[in-house]
Amino acid sequence: xxxxxxxxxxxxxxxxxxxxxxxxxxxxxxxxxLTLRQLGALVMARLERTPTVTYLANRLGVxxxxxxxxxxxxxxxxxxxxxxxxxxxxxxxxxxxxxxxxFLDRLAASWRDELNE
Numbered sequence: 001x002x003x004x005x006x007x008x009x010x011x012x013x014x015x016x017x018x019x020x021x022x023x024x025x026x027x028x029x030x031x032x033x034l035t036l037r038q039l040g041a042l043v044m045a046r047l048e049r050t051p052t053v054t055y056l057a058n059r060l061g062v063x064x065x066x067x068x069x070x071x072x073x074x075x076x077x078x079x080x081x082x083x084x085x086x087x088x089x090x091x092x093x094x095x096x097x098x099x100x101x102x103f104l105d106r107l108a109a110s111w112r113d114e115l116n117e
Contacts, residue, residue: 034077035070037060037062037066037070038070038073038074040060041056041060041067041070041071041074041080041094042074042079042080042096042100042103042104043104044056044059044060045080045094045095045096045100046096046100046101046104050083050093050094050095051093051094052091052092052093052094053067053068053071053082053092053093053094056071056094071094074100078097078099078100079096079097079099079100079103080094080095080096080097080100081094081095081097082094083095
C-alpha cells in the first residue's frame with residue numbers, strides 16, 4: 001500500500017509539474033493568452049479535421065454556451081473559424097485558421113525545445 005501511495009504522490013507531482021510547464025509555455029508564445037479549454041478546442045479541431053461544435057463541447061465536457069464562448073474567443077484572436085457546408089448548413093463545424101495552425105506549430109516546436117534542453 002505504501003508504494004501505491006508513493007507512486008500516486010509522484011504521479012501527482014509529475015502532473016503538477018507538467019501543468020506548470022504547459023502554463024509557462026502557453027502564457028505568451030505569440031501574444032495569445034489561451035486557456036487550456038481554448039487550447040484543447042484548437043488542438044482537437046486540428047486533429048479531428050473540422051469537428052462539429054457539438055462534438056467539441058462533448059469531448060471537452062462543457063455546455064453549448066461554454067463552447068460558444070470558447071470558440072468566440074478563438075475567432076476573435078484569429079485562430080479559428082466556424083464553417084457551414086452544404087448540404088446541411090445547420091451543422092456548424094470549427095477549424096483552425098492558417099494563423100491557428102501556425103500558432104500550434106510554434107507551440108509544438110517550443111515544447112520540443114523545452115523537452116530537449
